[in-house]
Amino acid sequence: xxxxxxTPNINQIDRExxxxxxxxxxxxxNFGRLLQILINTFTExxxxxxxxxxxxxxxxxxxxxxxxxxxxxxxxxxxxPSDPYVRPSHNPRVEITxxxxxxxxxxxxxxxxxxxxxxFGVIRLLFKYFLTGKIKYKPLxxxxxxxxxLRCFLIGNSKILKE
Numbered sequence: 471x472x473x474x475x476x477t478p479n480i481n482q483i484d485r486e487x488x489x490x491x492x493x494x495x496x497x498x499x500n501f502g503r504l505l506q507i508l509i510n511t512f513t514e515x516x517x518x519x520x521x522x523x524x525x526x527x528x529x530x531x532x533x534x535x536x537x538x539x540x541x542x543x544x545x546x547x548x549x550x551p552s553d554p555y556v557r558p559s560h561n562p563r564v565e566i567t568x569x570x571x572x573x574x575x576x577x578x579x580x581x582x583x584x585x586x587x588x589x590f591g592v593i594r595l596l597f598k599y600f601l602t603g604k605i606k607y608k609p610l611x612x613x614x615x616x617x618x619x620l621r622c623f624l625i626g627n628s629k630i631l632k633e
Contacts, residue, residue, distance in 0.1 A: 494536045495556065501533075501579065502543040502554035505623070508583055509551055512625035521618055522549045529619050530562040535572040547618065563615040567606040578604065586626035595624075 524547045531554075532542045544559040546552065559565075570578050578599070585591045599605040609616050 491538055494538045495540075498533060498536060498538070498541065498543065499556055501575070502545075502556065505543075505579070505583070506545075506551060506553050508625060509622050512628040512630055513622045514628065517618075517621040518549050518551075521547050521551075521622070524563075524615055524618050525549070527563045527615055528559040528561060529564045529566070529615070530559040532565065532567040533575060534567065535570060535575065545619075547615070551622075563609075564619060565608040567608075568604070569606060570604050583623060584626050585624045587621055587624040588627070591624060591626065592620065 527547045529545045529547065530542050531545070534541055540557055542556070542558055543554040544557060544562070545554045568575055568578060582595060582599070585595055600607060607616075
């Protein structure tokens with residue numbers, strides 16, 4: 471007689487994999503929402519107004535360390551930003567790839583976001599992340615989109631953060 475209340479080990483393994491995948495997908499969505507909240511709250515209005523020229527352009531941020539099928543966020547540039555999409559971009563202007571371990575993604579994001587948009591702030595990020603290969607960057611269309619994105623993400627200059 472087979473006991474129907476027990477689940478086979480195969481189903482347990484599938485459940486664990488499903489649970490891990492869902493946790494990583496939720497983490498990715500929360501990263502995107504957190505970045506969007508920080509941009510809406512702390513980015514200076516003059517930088518958001520300059521995004522009006524780049525309305526609708528997409529910036530794709532990849533997180534390969536998460537090991538899930540869709541491991542990227544797509545930000546649509548606008549002067550009134552909305553939540554990013556968890557899907558690859560159809561027409562990305564810039565692709566940014568975080569090549570850090572899963573444990574270090576949050577630390578890297580905090581360090582980047584809290585940097586000041588000054589010459590020295592950008593140079594420090596260049597040496598710390600880009601030249602070491604922790605972050606890879608592909609400008610696919612124009613440099614202007616990259617600078618507009620950097621102005622929004624580097625919010626260390628904000629008056630609110632200084633207080």
